[in-house]
Amino acid sequence: MLLLFLTRLFLLISLTQPQQKILIQDLKTELDQTEDVTRKIELYCELSKVHKSINPKTTISYGNKAVALAQKAGDDKLLAQAYNETGSGHYLLGDIDKAVQFYYMALRIREKLGDPSDLSASYNNIGNVYADQHNHKEALPLYKKSLSLATTAQDTLRMSSALSNIGGVYLDQGKYDLALVYYREALPIQEGLDDKQGILISLINIGEAYNGKNDYQTALTYFNKAHQIANNLGSPHDEVYVLRGKAESYLKAGKYEKALDNALASMELAKAYEGKYVLKENAAILDRIYAAMGNYEMAHHYLTLHMAYNDSLHNERAADRIAQERVKYETAQKDKENLLLRAEQELNLRKLEQRSIVQYFTVALLLLVCAMAYVFFRGRQHQSRINKLLTQKNELIMHKNEALNQHQKALTEQAQQLNIQKEKLTQLNTIKDKLFSVIAHDLRGPLVALKGLLHVMAMGKVPADKQEGLFNSLVKGQQNVLWMLDNLFDWARAQMEGFEADPKPLPLRELADENIRLLQPVASSKDIVLENKIDPNLTGCADKEMVRLVLRNLISNGIKFCKAGDTVTLTAKLKNDFVLVSVKDTGIGITQEVQKKLFGGSSYSSRGTANEKGSGLGLALCKDFVEHNGGSIWVESMPGKGSTFLFTLPHTVKAEEDEDEINTPPSPEETEEKTAEQLQLA
Template sequence: MRIHNIYYAADNASYILVARMKPSMAQGTTITYPFHIRMRALMLFFCCIFSLTLFSQQKERDSLEALVKQKQREKGFSVKDSTYIDLLNKLAYSQRFYKPERLLIISKEAKVYSASAAYDEGKTEALINLGYYYSDKGKFKAAISKFKAALDIAKSINDSDLMLSAQNNLAGEYSYKGDYSNALEGYLDGLEVAEKNENDLMRSIITENIAHLYASQNDFEQALFFYKQVKKINEGLKKPISSAETYANMGSIYADMGKLEYAMYNVNSSISVFEKHNITAWLAYAYEVKGKIYLKQKKYDWALFWYNQSEMLHKSLEDDRAEIDLLNGMAETYLGMGKDSISEQYAIKAFEISGKINFKEGKQKCAKTLYRIHKNKEDYATALNYHELFQELSDTISRTENKKSLSLLKTKSQYEKQKAELIIENEKQLATQRNYVNAALVILMIFIVVTFLVHRSEKIQKNLNEELRIKTATLEENEKELKNINQTKDKLFSIVAHDLRGPIGAFQGLLNLFKNGEIHKEEFMGFIPKLGNDIDHISFTLNNLLSWGQAQMNGLITKPTVISLDNLVKENINLLSETATTKSIKLISTIPENTMAWGDGDQTDIVIRNLISNAIKFTPNNGMVTIASRENDDHWEVAIRDTGIGMDEETQARIFDQNANITTYGTANEKGTGLGLSLCKEMVEKNNGMIWVESELKQGTCFFFTVPKAHKRYQQAS
């Protein structure tokens, strides 16, 4: 039986090329040539293929060596590189059955580098590799120590894959040692983790290793029970190599049970896969199982042939544990052929290897073979010694403690079977209660209908309440909007009453005086400049009122185009120049020509006019108003600076507030609507700009606003 190890793959094999034989040749059912001729031909064929396998084998290891050296030559190379450590671990593992001393050296290096790099995954893999080395040498205590250390680290970093690898190998080491109680406990712990993480590959491997424990106790029926579970898991995995490993082990079980046809079918199924994928270690095992099947049939020539194929592969491996069964099988074959001296050589060699690696099962089997050999030689004293040793080892392996541990699991599986039978019985009993269930269902349906009607009524009521809530919210919103409209109306009438009615009434009174002859023409002409200013004020106020009213009622509609800031400023300077001249105020623009912006021309025009008008309004006689611009990354910054009376910080904070209603007389008692700056703010922001003010009392004021630059894409759009 071959225990699964899990590390870089589902098996512990290295890959080499092996010739694939036809099943008919393997079983010897259609050959008509004399046996010795057939045997020589097959041996020659396998020898040719074996040389190819060695080349392929070495090539794979050389490839890993090359990758390691390539990594070492890289610029900035460090032994703490996790990729380099992973390569070392893989290289070490590839040496396991070929150069075990290199496995030891490289694994120690990887462990040291992993510790210095604080790379726990690499350290865990290195410890598992070291465990393999000591396991193959039969140093159970050292191997168990390494696997336990690896398991502890894997648990600390919560790496389930490494945890399962270490747990499986630790349990396997207890099995090699003959401590089946701890082995079973370890496998069950691993199985629990695999099931929790839904790792079906490890479920397959661990379950198969549990089956191996039963096989070692010759409880073949229970072993087959677990192998069938493994086959079911493998069907879902769809991994041919995993299935082939199971077939090989089942072939060995069936051979031990005497079901040789089943044994031959399973082992041939495994061989075809191992040969296809060049899996040397498992292929050597499968050949050995096939030799065992022929040995059971007492077809010694064919048994020896397949044992020889396995032996040939073992020459390229250093797998002492697997070689023991092979050598003992060859010893039994030569014993059956009557070649006792050759048989003894193989049996002694197997016995010595078993002793070297402390493998009790191997020593037990070899002791039995040596007993038979010495009995045939009539060396009864030596035969008795070997028989006593065989009996002692058998008692040790099958001690009550181990059997009890396995019986627990057997009881568990029997419980599962009984549980299934109880379920079937319960289903039969439930069938007799279906009438009661049907009656209960009718009552339940009535209850559901009533509940549905109640729920439906509640839902309707809930919908009505929601509809009422929405209508109430709508009414509240309409009420709020109506209040805003009333406020707008009140403000509009207030402005018309105070700022428009006064100048219009004065103009009307003056005309009536002139009409009635109460003033002369010369006197009337003297009032013309004042009348002109009043009309300009009325016009300006009306323009602001209309723009503000449209914004309040319908919202500002912005239609951006390419506009010339310098032209807009010039037009407004011309428009307001007479008002400025009246107060001897200089209007100066330093905006360069072709200062093109992207915005609504009318709205920008209103902003510029309001800001210049305000500057004139609050600048004393003989003052100056300057309009300048500055180009930024994506916008123009326009500044309108005056030498006026300025304003305090409180006024600056409220000046743009729509609800502030700040109306201040100018230096010449000019009137205002209180709308200009709030309207400017809204229009500037509609054109994706910003507006702000900087001012000091008696030092003057500067209003700034920004407007996006006209890029080429805007110009094309216009």
């Protein structure tokens, strides 16, 4: 009965018999194919583990192969696992001497590695050996240490093993209720892992506990559940315990025949793998069954068999071997502690030496710091005196620099003023030169011609038939001079500072008609047609006088470069928030090179189709006036295909400008200035 709960550790998640065969075959196939040494060790350990519930001798065989290969590879973790599996095989066969030897070898390696899960397994296995010797005082602390390590590692499988084994100790002590507490705590963990093997063993253990309480009916319920799982798993090792437990229940119930059948079946299965513990327990229950049935001869036979197995398992050699291994283990632990103590003493001595050196160094450092502090203090005093002198000199220099900066600033301002005045003078000088150039060149010629005509007419030397032609020439010359003077004065006024546009809504068609009437005689003299196609309802917003001059110059320019039969057409249209005005002629056109000079800063003039001259100010003046009113002007032309001059004007006055014009009456000075301008234009 005792071996049942001790074997839990060696069995992992359960497999059915067909699954075990498939798994074993797969492991063997992979073992034959792999060349990796580490993987071979792992496969030997897996094969050793799988055979625990089938044939412990095979477990030992694969375990020894794993040990040899792990020692050769120098892999401590796998060597400890191989020792553990080999010890489990010996334990299942009842060879306690060798089992203890392998368990302690595994423990020594695992303590070096420090893996809590592996340590839990080793402590659990050694606890099993003490429990088998009925040394519960030593077994129970080892099981609880195994449980603590498994909990730390969160290894639920080993937690359930430790709980089952703790319950087994209490079961062996006859504390059945306390044993049931631990068994029932282990069972849910196993069910959560779907650990069929673990569930099977917990059911058997609970049945054993109820047998101990003489509640054989409840015990049989648990044994029957366990028997069904054992058959499904195909595990003869577990079936041995189930049948023996049922035999115990039937014996307590007085059903001797059923008890005998189950006990004999358990005995036959136990003989298959020669488990001494199982054979001993089965012999004991058969002795009791035959004695209850009155068959004392068979009872004596099984009692003798029981004693033989018992002597084989519990001889002094096994106990001595356990004691020897424990002494070796404890001696190794003490040697380790002694080494640690010696190392600690040496470390303390070194710390004392280092502390003395640090103290000497600290004292020397303090003295050095004090010396440096004194030198620094004296240096600071000297530096303070020098800094004070430097500060006084710096203040004096700063005062002088400030005076120099102020003087330099005044000079800079004067230089800026001089530059501004220079620019103004240069600009005025340029205007003056331009005015004198126009007056001397462009005005002198027409005036000299007028003077000659008037002198001839005054002398009465002009025939009557030619007087009308001379009068027309005088009128035409006088008109050209007036237009030239208008352009000249407007251009000069545009160059002055403070010149600004006076934007107001204005009818564009009326302005165009006014200029066409003014220029119609000139156009008629060259047989040129003037057309006004501007919409009467279309208005722009600009300075009326400026726009009148722009239109007059553009129409005059179109007439100048047209031949007889050509046409000058005025059109306008609304585009976004602007009015686009165009003056198109069908004249001789303009080359690209000349187009670049038309709106430049310098004046440019060329003779018309009738050899007309110009001042070169007209288009420049148009550009200034258009831009003053917020618009732009450009030309589109090709030689031989005429020219189109286009300019834009705002369509409406901005709200803020309208409000200012409505609310702010013109000042007397502005009225006088506008009157003066109108007089000059007149």
